[in-house]
Amino acid sequence: MIKRFLAVFEPFILMLLGTVVLASLLPARGGWATAVSYAADVAIVLLFFLHGAKLSREAILAGLRNWRLHLAVLAVTFVAFPALGLGVAALPFVTGPLAAGLLFLTLLPSTVQSSIAFTAIARGNVAAAVCSASFSNLLGIIVTPALVALLMPNAGGGGVSVEGVEAIVLQLLVPFVAGHLLRPWIGAWVSRRKAVLGVVDRGSILLVVYSAFGAAVVEGLWQRLSIGDLVLIGMLCCAMLALVLGLTVAVARVMKLPREDAIVLLFCGSKKSLAAGVPMAGVLFPAAQVGVILLPLMLFHQIQLIACAVIARRYAAADAKQEPLS
Known part of the structure; x- marks a missing residue:
């Protein structure tokens, strides 16, 4: 049991925690902070470029066939989750940057890799999971x-502004579209080099986290947050995940989805992407606020991995015994 629990803490999670510790002890300052910030921007651009090249148009067209399932996933991700986030952020004991961080995490898209992996483990519709997550x-x-x-x-920078729109377009949308348009020439190369994409994926997150937390530490992050705040964030993340998991199960029953599609809705609908959230936060919010805004997302990311790993194994065991989902 202990080994299984520790197995969920993959090397990247440990690297992420190590980056937070490094940023807390040795935050980037002055010219070094500027250099790290520029490096993080370049990594984000490269990340979205490679993801654009990776996504095939065939996957998009194939996904249109199971539109009821995909609409349900998107409704949970971008409607139900944000509504829950608004409710949590309105609680009287949740204020300031913590409220902003909890709300921001509910506005993010689903994960790709873990959603597909857990769907496969639970013996769900992997093809549909690929389409929904994409x-x-x-x-x-x-x-x-x-x-x-x-x-x-x-x-902070969350309002509509010319600078904000430019940052989103230039750092996220343009690289993604450019990569997708160049897919006929570079798509096969990108697909063969998953390790390269993985390095860019994880490296960009670590760079942004180091830059963001470093800036937050310089601004007095750990003087403003207490252990009690971290415990509160963790409890709220657990509660939100439990509510959304229950909602996806209920929606699947109301829609009378087959078992394989119900699993897709469960795992794709309940996830929030750290890979997308970190670079987006770096674009959308001032550097001094990004660190504290990302804290709930980082905690939620680990909690969802642990919970979904347990659920996926349980569903796989139930399928082996031909038992109904619960």
Whole structure:
């Protein structure tokens, strides 16, 4: 049991925690902070370029066939989750940057890799999971910034502004579209080099986290946050995940989805992407606020991995015994 629990803490999670510790002890200052910030911007551009080249048009067209399932996933991701986030952010004991961070995490798209992996483990519809997760991330490039502008107008850089729109277009949308348009020439190369994409994916997150937390530490992050705040964030993240998991199960039953599609809705609908959230936060919010805004997302990311790993194994065992989902 202990080994299984520790196995969820993959090396990247440990690297992420190590980056937070490094940024807390040795935050980037002065010219070094500027250099790290520029490096993070370049990594984000490269990340979205490679993801654009990776997404095939065949996957987009194939996904249109199971539109009821995909609409349900998108509704949970971009409607139900944000509504829950608004409710949590309105609680009297949740204020300031913590409220902004909890709300921001609910506006993000679903994960790709873990959603597909857990769907496969639970013996769900893997092809549909690929399409749903891809659609969620594709739409998230536009929908998440729009929701931030609509629901978080006072959260630093969250309001609608020319600079904000330019940053979103130049750092996220243009590289993604460029990569997708160049897919006929570079798509096969990118697909064969998953390790390269993985390095860019994780490296960009670590760079942004180091830059963001470093800036937040310089601004007095750990003087403003206490252990009690971290415990509160963790409890709220657990509660939100439990509510959304229950909602996806209920929606699947109401829609009378087959078992394989119900699993897709469960795992794709309940996830929030750290890979998309970190670079988006770096674009949408001032550097001094990004660190504290990302804290809930980082905690939620680990909690969702642990919970979904347990659920996926349980569903796989139930399928082996031909038992109904619960």
